[in-house]
Amino acid sequence: MQRRLPPLNALKAFEAAARHLSFTKAAEELFVTQAAVSHQIKALEEFLSMKLFLRRNRTLLLTEEGQAYFLELKDIFKNLQEATERLLAKGSKGAITVAMPPSFASQWLVPRISRFSIEHPDIDVRIKAVDFDEGFLEDDVDVAIYYGKGRWSGVKADKLHTEFLTPLCSPLLFNGPKPLESLSDLRHHVLLHDLSREAWKNWLKSVGVAGVNVNQGPVFSHSMLVLQAAALGQGIALGNTILARPELDAGRLIMPFEEKVASRDAFYLVCDEAQAELGKIAAFRAWILAQVEEEQNDL
Incomplete structure (x- = not known):
């Protein structure tokens, strides 16, 4: 015996219109005209031989039959979407x-x-x-x-590396005229900042170093720009050991100090x-x- 099923496009139009209680918003979601949604709803109502929507004072409402049908279809569409996503992911x-x-x-x-x-x-x-x-x-x-x-x-969410923050600089800067023998020597150098100055402030507090002015030095929007500036000898970066690994391995950056602080993020x-x-x-x-x-x- 052949199963009688309504057209899929009509069901999609009905589900979207019932969810939004608006033909206009349903049309926007489905990338069709409001007239097309109205036509699909009318075709579905004729197929079912019952009214699914009522208009009251310019407000769209579901009939009792329409509400019951929507609750059934909502779960069916959700299951269909999840099944499709699972199938695609299995590939x-x-x-x-x-x-x-x-x-x-x-x-x-x-x-x-x-x-x-x-x-x-x-x-x-x-x-x-x-x-x-x-x-x-x-x-x-x-x-x-x-x-x-x-x-x-x-x-x-799978955590990747446990990261550490530590000062990084170019070998040229390390061997330059200004010393870098202890953390207090940072006060003689330009500090490079990633997004804000808070990282340097928190790091220095963690290692117990005072007297370094963190309110100087340029601020960059991306970590890789900070690392590039440090590799060019423009200052000292507070580097993430994960992101700085290529520069460290190539010798473009060095870690002048042993102190590292585990990142909270x-x-x-x-x-x-x-x-x-x-x-x-x-x-x-x-x-x-x-x-x-x-x-x-x-x-």
């Missing part, structure tokens, strides 16, 4: 989009991404270097790197909780966490 081939701050992309992931491609040749990684608010996963992003304390709801690998163990997302998570575990002891 071991295709592309995975990873969003992260530009500093993490250039200083950590890009130098290592070829290793993932060798292990998973069927997965193409698309790196999206963006500045965004922590705790926010865009619809076109499979995995993201956030920087913070890891307190984000509704996502799976860290980079976290973030994805949808429901997809963390599925397909290409699981493969990328496993790879990046293995990289971190291997490198952590070298910091």
Whole structure:
């Protein structure tokens, strides 16, 4: 016996209109005209032989039948969306989009991404270097790197490295005319700041050094710009040992002092909780966490 099902477009129009209680907002969501939504609703009402909406004083209301139908369809559409997302995530081939701050992309992931491609040749990684608010996963992003304390709801967040902050400078500056024999010598040098001057202030307080003017020196919008300025001998950066690793390994930067302070924040690998163990997302998570575990002891 053939099943009688209403057209999918009509159901989509009804679900959106019922959710917003507005044909106009439903049309905006579905990228169609208000007339098209109205036509789809009318077709659905004719198919069902009942009214689904009522207009009262320019307000759109659901009939009793319409309300009951909407409650059923809402769960069906949600289940359909989740099933589709799970199916897409299970795929071991295709592309995975990873969003992260530009500093993490250039200083950590890009130098290592070829290793993932060798292990998973069927997965193409698309790196999206963006500045965004922590705790926010865009619809076109499979995995993201956030920087913070890891307190984000509704996502799976894996802490990456435990990071340390320490002064960094060019070898030319270290061997220059101004001494860098003790932390108190920082008062003779230009301090370079990442976003604000608070980081230097908190670090000096943690190591018990006073008399250094933190209210001088340029402020940069990205960590990689601070590191570049330090490598060019323009001052001393309070560097993150993770992001500074390429410059340290190449000798463009050195650590003039032994003092390090563990950062309160860290980079976290973030994805949808429901997809963390599925397909290409699981493969990328496993790879990046293995990289971190291997490198952590070298910091």
